[in-house]
Structures are given as structure tokens and as C-alpha cells.
Amino acid sequence: xxxxxxxxxxxxxxxxxxxxxxxxxxxxxxxxxxxxxxxxxxxxxxxxxxxxxxxxxxxxxxxxxxxxxxxxxxxxxxxxxxxxxxxxxxxxxxxxxxxxxxxxxxxxxxxxxxxxxxxxxxxxxxxxxxxxxxxxxxxxxxxxxxxxxxxxxxxxxxxxxxxxxxxxxxxxxxxxxxxxxxxxxxxxxxxxxxxxxxxxxxxxxxxxxxxxxxxxxxxxxxxxxxxxxxxxxxxxxxxxxxxxxxxxxxxxxxxx
Amino acid sequence: xxxxxxxxxxxxxxxxxxxxxxxxxxxxxxxxxxxxxxxxxxxxxxxxxxxxxxxxxxxxxxxxxxxxxxxxxxxxxxxxxxxxxxxxxxxxxxxxxxxxxxxxxxxxxxxxxxxxxxxxxxxxxxxxxxxxxxxxxxxxxxxxxxx
Numbered sequence: 001x002x003x004x005x006x007x008x009x010x011x012x013x014x015x016x017x018x019x020x021x022x023x024x025x026x027x028x029x030x031x032x033x034x035x036x037x038x039x040x041x042x043x044x045x046x047x048x049x050x051x052x053x054x055x056x057x058x059x060x061x062x063x064x065x066x067x068x069x070x071x072x073x074x075x076x077x078x079x080x081x082x083x084x085x086x087x088x089x090x091x092x093x094x095x096x097x098x099x100x101x102x103x104x105x106x107x108x109x110x111x112x113x114x115x116x117x118x119x120x121x122x123x124x125x126x127x128x129x130x131x132x133x134x135x136x137x138x139x140x141x142x143x144x145x146x147x148x149x150x151x152x153x154x155x156x157x158x159x160x161x162x163x164x165x166x167x168x169x170x171x172x173x174x175x176x177x178x179x180x181x182x183x184x185x186x187x188x189x190x191x192x193x194x195x196x197x198x199x200x201x202x203x204x205x206x207x208x209x210x211x212x213x214x215x216x217x218x219x220x221x222x223x224x225x226x227x228x229x230x231x232x233x234x235x236x237x238x239x240x241x242x243x244x245x246x247x248x249x250x251x252x253x254x255x256x
Numbered sequence: 257x258x259x260x261x262x263x264x265x266x267x268x269x270x271x272x273x274x275x276x277x278x279x280x281x282x283x284x285x286x287x288x289x290x291x292x293x294x295x296x297x298x299x300x301x302x303x304x305x306x307x308x309x310x311x312x313x314x315x316x317x318x319x320x321x322x323x324x325x326x327x328x329x330x331x332x333x334x335x336x337x338x339x340x341x342x343x344x345x346x347x348x349x350x351x352x353x354x355x356x357x358x359x360x361x362x363x364x365x366x367x368x369x370x371x372x373x374x375x376x377x378x379x380x381x382x383x384x385x386x387x388x389x390x391x392x393x394x395x396x397x398x399x400x401x402x403x
Contacts, residue, residue: 022329022336044328051335059341068336081333087292089331091269092324094296095303095317108368115364120357127356131349142349146357153334158276158288167338168346175354183358191366194377198369205361205368222378240293244279247287 014076112204120146144242145169151238158243177211184215203227207234261319268298
């Protein structure tokens with residue numbers, strides 16, 4: 001009886017259950033990041049990977065198509081991670097952007113930002129094509145995922161991609177961020193990462209604030225603010241051009 | 257008021273969504289063309305306007321800031337919603353795409369850094385600033401270069 005009333009309360013308050021559940025996942029990820037990876041891999045990346053893992057588990061258990069939210073008690077995850085709150089929260093991150101600071105990054109920062117969006121997009125879209133995702137919507141979504149794990153799903157939702165393709169774009173973006181976090185200290189010397197300007201170029205090119213800040217922190221703490229300065233614009237810029245100009249270009253190429 | 261921040265954010269997001277849909281219609285694409293990116297531009301413009309008029313108070317900051325801080329948890333929830341079972345077969349593609357992207361971007365950093373010529377390294381800057389303002393550099397290495 002106690003169990004029945006607990007599950008009733010959790011189902012009736014589905015969104016609150018989701019907040020609590022995701023909170024636990026975040027807390028666990030922070031602990032894993034700190035003790036298992038010694039802070040090398042950012043907690044947010046671990047949390048998203050756990051999210052994808054749980055979606056896999058939910059899909060196996062229920063046989064449904066909506067991952068964890070097919071479990072009645074966790075249906076609130078669907079609302080919390082749905083399109084409405086997702087766009088709402090992502091737009092909110094732009095509030096931190098300071099136009100005056102942006103000017104400091106200058107032309108070279110802007111160039112890095114543009115290249116950092118286009119190069120991953122092309123690579124991702126071409127590889128998606130090679131793996132049989134030959135339609136413009138899937139190629140664009142996976143290409144956008146290679147930009148960042150936010151640009152991928154935002155673009156996928158905007159152009160109407162299927163859930164498995166959106167999952168692939170998130171996974172690509174998260175893995176990219178993790179590789180940046182781990183790989184940066186090893187290649188830092190080779191790519192000339194020892195001054196503020198190359199750090200700004202690095203931030204614009206690699207994207208994902210979490211990947212850039214963790215990677216730079218492991219290389220040279222003093223470079224973090226410079227990298228974060230340009231990386232902050234990465235997601236916004238990607239959300240602007242991936243579901244518009246880049247999608248239209250892919251559509252044109254694929255159709256002809 | 258906190259609600260003014262939340263409302264500002266909501267209005268910007270909705271404006272972006274409407275404009276993105278209209279753009280899609282205009283271009284003959286069944287998609288929301290750049291709506292989130294446009295909404296971000298509206299929000300940045302809104303913030304700049306508030307700062308200029310001295311209206312950016314703590315309440316507004318709190319209303320927007322809370323949702324900005326919730327974005328990673330919301331992305332985690334979003335990831336937990338996807339049909340991952342159907343996409344596992346393409347796992348190798350994910351590894352390949354991510355690795356290729358990182359290698360290409362690392363290479364691009366190297367090329368751009370070289371192209372732009374030799375610049376002062378962080379150590380050199382600190383050494384120079386250290387001689388000019390020894391106290392600041394000693395107190396806080398970060399502060400002395402961010403300034």
C-alpha cells in the first residue's frame with residue numbers, strides 16, 4: 001500500500017519527479033567527474049551520457065520509442081526535456097553574452113567561430129552520408145551534432161528529424177566534447193596553445209563551453225577565460241545557421 | 257520583478273519561434289528556420305536595451321538566470337527521452353564523426369595560430385606584466401591578464 005501511494009504521488013507530480021530524478025543524475029555525475037576522472041571529464045558530459053544510457057535502458061524495458069519517459073513514473077522527463085523547456089533554457093543562456101566583450105575577440109575570433117561551425121558540420125554530414133543517412137534532414141542534424149550537442153537536437157527538432165537521428169547527434173556532440181576535454185593537453189604544444197589569441201581561436205573552433213574550459217584548464221588555467229569568451233557564442237551561432245543556411249545548402253546539394 | 261525576466265525570456269523565445277516558422281514558410285521549407293538563434297539575438301538586444309535604460313535589476317537577472325542555469329539538466333532530460341535503442345546500430349558512426357571533427361578542428365587551430373604570426377605567450381605576458389606591476393601578478397595570475 002505504501003508503495004502504491006508512493007508511485008501514485010510520483011506519477012501525479014510527474015514534472016517534480018523528473019526534477020528530482022535529473023537532480024540525482026547530475027549529482028552522481030559530479031561525483032563521478034570528481035573522483036573517477038579527477039575532474040578531467042566535465043560532470044555535464046557524464047550526465048548527458050548517463051541520460052542516453054538511461055534512454056537505452058528505458059527503451060529496452062518498455063519497448064517504446066521515447067526512452068525513459070515511457071516508464072509511467074518518469075513520464076515527466078518527457079515534459080522537462082521536451083522542445084518547449086529545451087528552447088526556453090537554451091535561449092536563456094544568451095543572457096550572459098556581453099556585446100562589449102565580444103568585440104575583444106575581434107576578427108580572428110569571428111573567423112574561428114565560422115570555421116568551427118562549418119568544418120564540423122561538413123565532416124559530420126559527410127560521415128552521416130557515408131553511413132547511409134542520405135536525406136538532407138538527417139545529414140543536417142548529425143552535422144549539427146558535430147558542432148555541439150545542443151546545436152544538434154535544436155536543429156533536429158527544427159527541421160523535423162527522427163528521434164534516433166537526434167540521439168545520434170547528441171551522442172556525437174558529447175563524444176566530441178569529451179575528446180576535447182581529454183585530448184587538449186596532449187596536443188596543446190603542437191597547435192600553439194600558449195597565448196590568449198590561440199586560446200580564443202581554440203574556443204571558437206572547438207565550441208562547447210564545457211569541452212573548451214575543461215580542456216584549457218587541464219592545459220593552462222590562465223587561458224580559460226579567453227577560450228570561454230569565443231566558445232560562448234558557438235552554440236548561439238550554430239543554432240542560428242545550422243537549421244537555416246546550412247540546412248538549405250544541404251537540401252540543395254542532396255536534391256540535385 | 258522576477259516574472260519580468262521570465263516573461264522577457266518567454267516573449268523572446270516565442271518571437272523567435274514565430275519568426276523561424278514564417279521564415280520556413282517563406283523559403284518553402286517545412287522547418288523552423290533558425291528560431292532559437294533569432295530568439296537569442298532578441299534576448300541579447302533586450303538585455304542591451306535594459307542596461308542602457310538602467311532597468312536591468314536583480315529580479316530580471318534572476319528570472320532569466322534560473323532558466324539559463326537549468327539548461328544542462330534539461331539537456332540531460334532531453335537525452336533521456338530519445339529513441340536510443342534504434343540508434344545504437346550506428347554507434348561506430350558517432351565515434352568516427354566525433355573523432356574526425358576533433359582532429360580537423362585541432363588542425364585548424366594550429367593553422368590559424370601559425371598564420372596569424374608570432375604572438376606573446378602567456379608566460380611572456382606574465383613576465384612583462386610582472387615587472388611592471390609585481391604586486392598584481394603575484395596576488396592573482398588570472399586577474400592580472402584578464403584586466
